Amino acid sequence: MHPLIDHQRHVTRRELFGRTATGIGTAALAALLAKDGAAAEANPAGGLPDLPHFAPKAKRVIYLFQNGAPTHVDLFDYKPKIKELHGKPVPESFVAGKRFSTMTGAPQGKLMLAPVEPFKQHGKSGAWVSNFLPHTAKIADDLCFVKSMHTEAVNHAPGITFFLTGSELPGRPAMGAWLTYGLGSMNENFPAYVVMTSISKGTSCGQIFYDFYWGKGFLPSRYQGVKFRGSTEPVLYLTNPDGVSREVRRGMLDDLAKLNEVKLRDFGDPEIATRISQYEMAYKMQASVPDLTDFGKEKKDVLDSYGPSVKEPGTFAYNCLMARRLVERGVRFVQLMHAGWDQHNSLTTELYNQCRDTDQPSAALVQDLKRLGLLDDTLVVWGGEFGRTPFIQGNLADRPRWGRDHHPYAFTVWMAGGGIKPGISYGASDDLAMSAVTDPVHVHDFQATLLHLLGVDHERLTFKFQGRHFRLTDVHGKVVKGILA
Structure with a gap:
């Protein structure tokens, strides 16, 4: 029976007039507008009846979101031309017509800045990885580096919101909420969508963790991400x-x-x-x-692989091990958010801290999932909301305060497991890592691909709200078939 009809059966004439503002407004009308979600409400564990749309490659996701935008030109996107032009003005042809953050101002006349640390090729794939990330370099053959990512946002909150919800404005459901709405839960003892946050100690460039980064938007509240606290008691009042x-x-x-x-x-x-x-x-x-949260049964070599801070609640290393333990227990979507990558004037100091805190745990997580046979059907994603400029923000002579500004036109994310082709670098930016020029991948393409890996057609997972059928990818997005195994 339709929820509105069922509601009407229980409303007397007196109640109808006495509760028009609250009764119908919050119950019947909400039920009418959310009728597309009725099937999921009736079967909360199983999601929508027609999903997955096809056989999935991945069952679960661990998203290692790096708030603040890691610098692709210092970590993954090796460009000899940048080093060659170090200290020289950025060529006009590379920046003409582009919009940048107001922190730098007009890019014309800005000086090129070579990578802070050298790059080397690693593994059979020959992937270029900076010396900043020695542990990630060791697992290069397990990773797919997408080097042609690009976005529309030039500031952090809109950029993060765009990646996680498909819109720069708050109010849409987060990716994890969409997946739990469509696919349901795989466990009875934990939420299907769990979020944990962290920030490197002593960093001066952290980002605020807004609740709408894991919000349910207009979906029913049961699909809201559940945030675990960074303490020995991750959930209050247990x-x-x-x-x-x-x-x-x-x-x-x-x-x-x-x-x-x-x-x-x-x-x-x-x-x-x-x-x-x-x-x-x-x-x-x-x-x-x-x-x-009891790590007592974990082997010492496993704990050691995540790094020295793995037993310290609230650290990225601790959260990575928690993520592995959560997916072992059937959690559908685990979202780790680590802040501190916004190096406008601390590239030669805080970038080292960020890489030290995240490199080893990220690599250990991939290796640990592989060891347990979970990587094949667990998709791991590492990346931020955009990249950093190949030219300097600040004074080239003031080395301790070197920095890079926000850069939406080309940046890198890596993916592993869950149906992703390992040991490849997909797409490319131009000679200065300025623009995505080969096989560009937009944020909506990334989202469509992630859903595809979980057996979801991004054009068919919709929810009717305010008279329109919304979806994660809005009216855009195409599956990036070149990275599928």
């Missing part, structure tokens, strides 16, 4: 108060569920169903989370 046993808690939740079910029958509001399911999830997490 421990029962003194004097309250687990049996007592079970009884309280059962009684509360009955009361909520009465309200659900009366009003038909899908958010009440969400509340019931979330209370139940919280009860299950009381038992599952302590086991998740």
Whole structure:
């Protein structure tokens, strides 16, 4: 039965006039507008009935999002021409007509800046990786470097929002919310979509972690990402108060569920169903989370592979190991966000810190998934919201304060596992790493490809809101077939 009709069965004439603003407004109308989500609400574990659209290569995703925009010209995109032009003005032909951040101003006359550390080729694939990332270099043959990424945003919050939600403006569902809405959950004891954040100690160029980076947008609330705290207690209030046993808690939740079910029958509001399911999830997490955070059964060599800060809650290394343990337990989408890459004037200091804190754990995560046989159906993504300029921001003579500005026209992300072709570099930028010129990959193309790997046709995963069928890729995007295994 349609939710609106079901709701009308329970509304008297007096209630209709007395609750027009709240009853119909928050329940019946919401149910009408969200009718495309009714099937998912009826079957919360399984997602939509027609998904996946085809056989998936990946079952789960770990997205290592690097807030602040890592500098592709110092890490992955080797261009001898940049070193050759070091200290000389950027050629006009490379920057004409381009829009940059106002922090630098007009690029004309800016001086080219050579990579801070040298590059070397690694593995059978011969991938170019900077000395900044020795651990990533060792797994080069497991990675696909997409060197022709480009975007439209020139500032951080819009750029991150665009990558994660398909729009520069907040309010759309995040990628993890779309996937859990469409594909459902693979576990009963954890949320399907988990988020963890971190920032390097002592950094001066961190970015704010806005909740809409993992928001549900206009989807029902059950698809919201659940943020784990960076502490020994990642979820608040999991421990029962003194004097309250687990049996007592079970009884309280059962009684509360009955009361909520009465309200659900009366009003038909899908958010009440969400509340019931979330209370139940919280009860299950009381038992599952302590086991998740207990690293005591991990082998010493595994712990050591993630680096010295792996046992310190809130660090990127700790979160990487947590991500592996979460996907082992069936979590669909794990989003790690690490801030501190915004090096406008700290390229020769804080870039070293960022790479030290993220290089080893990122590589260890890929190797650990591979060791456990999970990499084949787990997609790992590493990258930020855009790149950095090949010319300097600041004074070339003031080396400790060298920096690079925001750069949307070409940058690099890497991907591994989950149906991605390993040991390749896809696409290319021009001689100055300024623009994507060979096989350019737009943000919407990236999103379409990620969905494709999980068996989802990005044009068919939609949700009707305010009279329009929305999707993650908006009205754009094509699958990048050249990186598929």
